[in-house]
Each structure stands twice: as structure tokens, then as C-alpha cells.
Amino acid sequence: MMKFIKNVKMLNEQSELIETTVTIVDGRIEALGAKQPDAAEIIDGKGHLLSPGFVDLHVHLREPGFEHKETIETGTASAAKGGFTTICAMPNTKPVPDSIVNLKYINSLIEKSAKVRVLPYGSLTVAQSGDERTNLAALKEHGAVAFSDDGVGIQLASTMYEQMQDAAKLDMVVVAHCEDNSLIYNGVMHEGKRNKELGLPGIPSICESVQIARDVLLAESAGARYHVCHVSSKESVRAVRDAKAAGIRVTAEVCPHHLLLEEMDIPSDDANWKMNPPLRAADDKDSLHAALLDGTIDCIATDHAPHTEEEKCCGMVGAPFGIVGFETAFPLLYTHFVETGKWTLKQLIDWMAIKPAQIFNLPYGKIEVGAAADLVLIDLSKEQTVNPESFESKGRNTPFTGWKAKGWPVLTMVEGRIVYEEAK
Ligand SMILES: NC(=O)N[C@@H](CC(=O)O)C(=O)O
Numbered sequence: 325m326m327k328f329i330k331n332v333k334m335l336n337e338q339s340e341l342i343e344t345t346v347t348i349v350d351g352r353i354e355a356l357g358a359k360q361p362d363a364a365e366i367i368d369g370k371g372h373l374l375s376p377g378f379v380d381l382h383v384h385l386r387e388p389g390f391e392h393k394e395t396i397e398t399g400t401a402s403a404a405k406g407g408f409t410t411i412c413a414m415p416n417t418k419p420v421p422d423s424i425v426n427l428k429y430i431n432s433l434i435e436k437s438a439k440v441r442v443l444p445y446g447s448l449t450v451a452q453s454g455d456e457r458t459n460l461a462a463l464k465e466h467g468a469v470a471f472s473d474d475g476v477g478i479q480l481a482s483t484m485y486e487q488m489q490d491a492a493k494l495d496m497v498v499v500a501h502c503e504d505n506s507l508i509y510n511g512v513m514h515e516g517k518r519n520k521e522l523g524l525p526g527i528p529s530i531c532e533s534v535q536i537a538r539d540v541l542l543a544e545s546a547g548a549r550y551h552v553c554h555v556s557s558k559e560s561v562r563a564v565r566d567a568k569a570a571g572i573r574v575t576a577e578v579c580p581h582h583l584l585l586e587e588m589d590i591p592s593d594d595a596n597w598k599m600n601p602p603l604r605a606a607d608d609k610d611s612l613h614a615a616l617l618d619g620t621i622d623c624i625a626t627d628h629a630p631h632t633e634e635e636k637c638c639g640m641v642g643a644p645f646g647i648v649g650f651e652t653a654f655p656l657l658y659t660h661f662v663e664t665g666k667w668t669l670k671q672l673i674d675w676m677a678i679k680p681a682q683i684f685n686l687p688y689g690k691i692e693v694g695a696a697a698d699l700v701l702i703d704l705s706k707e708q709t710v711n712p713e714s715f716e717s718k719g720r721n722t723p724f725t726g727w728k729a730k731g732w733p734v735l736t737m738v739e740g741r742i743v744y745e746e747a748k
């Protein structure tokens with residue numbers, strides 16, 4: 325089956341927007357800029373931006389085990405609407421993908437209902453308890469994209485170290501949610517100024533940064549590839565920057581909300597502003613921006629973390645951490661940082677598609693002849709207000725309600741199949 329996308333613009337090597345066409349045969353890009361063939365299904369791109377489908381290294385789909393929050397079907401519909409074509413699913417499900425049996429089960433669920441490509445993580449410890457180590461070779465063999473216990477930090481250095489050694493032998497990446505449990509103090513938001521004004525318990529930045537500092541040294545000794553989840557503080561940035569300068573094989577991600585928001589933006593004791601790590605201070609946010617621009621932070625990941633309205637209804641204490649992210653990521657970042665001239669469009673696409681694919685050596689996130697036709701068409705002039713009622717995700721938990729943004733995906737394609745199309 326041949327498809328032909330006409331009338332689109334894409335970035336060339338020189339970062340200029342050029343008009344092009346895409347010929348797709350059997351789910352792969354057959355040609356760029358070719359003339360319209362006779363026997364093809366024609367898609368009119370209406371002059372929109374053509375971008376590689378976004379790749380998200382950090383998402384929570386909740387199925388199996390927490391289908392009241394999200395399912396693979398609703399989570400991947402949400403991803404497709406946000407322009408994401410490959411997403412890596414974190415292991416805090418029930419069961420946890422900590423064994424061949426559980427990973428096979430999760431893969432069967434993905435096969436049944438995923439609308440975009442879902443690559444599952446294998447956990448680092450059994451039931452993510454931080455105790456017994458999982459068999460990484462077996463998990464790799466059954467399709468784990470990388471290893472993580474995201475949702476919780478690995479408390480024991482020896483557990484982390486031994487799993488890094490095993491992962492290094494397999495040339496697989498260890499992906500870490502860094503959080504030292506002895507430094508959380510039951511906090512629900514950043515330990516700074518705003519938590520005192522609201523009278524809420526704080527989470528100090530060291531809770532994250534000390535574990536990153538520990539882990540980069542472990543990764544150096546183990547010779548492991550190590551990726552830091554959702555970096556939120558300036559001290560964490562420094563730990564990653566110093567590690568890179570020392571030649572340690574570390575990469576890092578930052579979430580849209582940590583780039584767009586800071587603690588003082590939190591209007592009240594509202595759990596739609598509760599996520600882990602929390603929104604930190606203005607100078608932390610500034611250092612995250614600087615780190616992206618100087619390459620200390622490699623990519624952007626949403627940490628899409630849906631929860632129900634009941635769970636998020638009644639203030640921060642008692643509510644679970646997390647906010648949804650797929651459907652707002654590109655428009656918010658484009659509007660606030662590209663339209664304002666702080667970033668180029670090329671940088672944003674690099675951070676959302678090209679770099680994340682490179683971190684896991686995935687053959688996605690790029691538009692070239694022979695590559696999978698994982699594509700998103702974006703209407704850069706379309707302006708819309710964020711309205712959680714319109715989300716494909718079951719989660720409505722976002723702090724961005726009512727924000728105006730431009731640059732909404734209008735069509736998303738995975739291997740040439742249309743998985744999202746804007747309602748006409
Ligand atoms: N980020 C969050 O606030 N929550 C995530 C867990 C995680 O990514 O740490 C979740 O699973 O809800």
C-alpha cells in the first residue's frame with residue numbers, strides 16, 4: 325500500500341523550512357520530495373510542519389493494574405494526539421515487569437490495544453521493592469527497552485551498582501528516578517518559599533541530587549550507561565554536568581512542567597500541581613534551561629502520569645504525585661520557547677524526537693528514506709486553549725488548564741498508519 329503526503333514543510337540540514345512530499349510504501353519512507361505517484365492514497369498536508377513523531381522515554385500507562393487511571397488504549401490515544409509515535413512505558417504497574425512471565429503479559433496487552441509503539445521497561449528489582457535484583461538478561465531478551473524502578477529511587481547503592489554492572493554487560497541503559505527516601509520528610513512540594521506560605525511539608529532538592537551524585541560514580545565504576553529521569557534542581561544539573569565532563573556515560577531528561585513552571589506559580593493547595601519531583605525554585609528552572617542549551621540535559625520527556633479526579637480532588641497531602649503530559653507538551657513548549665525566540669524549532673524537535681531515540685539506540689525519531697514512517701503534521705498557527713475535557717487520556721490532572729498555545733498536532737502516523745487525525 326502506497327501513501328503520499330503532499331504540501332508539507334520540513335526542516336532541512338540547514339534548519340530551513342522547505343516544502344516537501346513524502347512517499348510511503350509498506351510503512352517506510354520510500355522517498356522525500358518526489359512527484360505524486362499515480363496509485364497512492366493522497367494526504368494533503370495543507371502546508372503544515374512535518375516532524376518526526378515524538379519519542380517519549382518516560383510515560384505511565386497504568387495498565388495492567390490501574391485501569392481506572394488509564395489504559396494502554398487511552399494512554400496511547402493520548403500520545404498519538406500529542407504527536408508521540410514511540411513511548412517507553414515505566415514499570416510501576418501491577419504486576420511489575422520484573423520477570424519473563426510478567427513482561428510477556430504486558431507485551432500481549434500492548435499488542436492488543438496500543439495505537440502507537442510502546443516499548444516497556446523491565447524493572448531493576450522484583451516488585452520494585454528495591455530488594456531482590458531482577459534478571460536483566462532475561463528481561464532484555466523479552467523486549468525490555470531499558471531498566472528502571474521509576475516511581476521510587478533505589479535506596480541501596482549495592483543494588484544499583486550490581487544492576488549497573490549487569491546492564492553494562494548487556495549494553496543496556498539504567499534509567500533512574502533519583503530520590504533518597506531518608507530525605508523526603510513526607511513532603512508534597514518543593515522545600516522552599518511557597519510550601520511555607522501554603523503550610524505544606526517540603527521535599528528538599530538534595531533528596532534528588534545526592535542520589536544522582538551517588539549514581540554517576542557507580543556508573544563510572546560499573547562502566548554503565550546511565551540515564552537520569554526528570555531532573556528538577558540546579559544541584560542535580562551540576563552533578564550531571566560534572567559527570568559528563570569526567571567522561572561518565574550519563575544522559576538526562578527534563579519534563580515540560582519543570583521548564584514552564586516554578587514553585588511560586590502554585591496557586592493553592594491543589595493536587596493538579598503535585599508531581600514528583602516537585603516544581604522547584606526560579607533559579608532551578610533557569611538552570612534546567614541552561615542545561616538543555618549546553619547539552620547537559622539531552623532530551624525532554626513528559627512523565628505522563630494520569631490519576632483520577634477523585635484521587636486529585638482534595639489538596640496535596642494524600643493525593644498521588646503526577647500530572648498528564650502528552651497532549652500539551654509540544655504546543656506549550658513551542659509557544660513559550662520557540663515562538664518567543666528562546667529556542668529554535670530544530671532544537672525542540674531534536675529534544676523531543678531525535679535525541680531520545682539516540683539515547684536508547686532506537687531507529688526512530690528521524691525522517692529519512694528507509695526509516696519507519698512515524699510522522700506528525702503540526703499546524704503551527706492553530707491556537708487553542710488547553711481544555712482537559714477534550715483529552716484522550718483518562719487523566720484530567722494538569723496545571724495547564726486554560727493556557728493558550730499554538731502548534732497543535734493535526735495528524736499522527738505510525739509506520740504509515742494514521743493513528744490520530746484532527747476532527748474536521
Ligand atoms: N512523576 C510522578 O509524579 N508520578 C509518577 C511516578 C514517577 O515518575 O516518579 C507516577 O507514576 O504517578
Ligand SMILES: [Zn+2]
Pocket residue numbers: 474475476501553554600601
Ligand atoms: Zn519518576
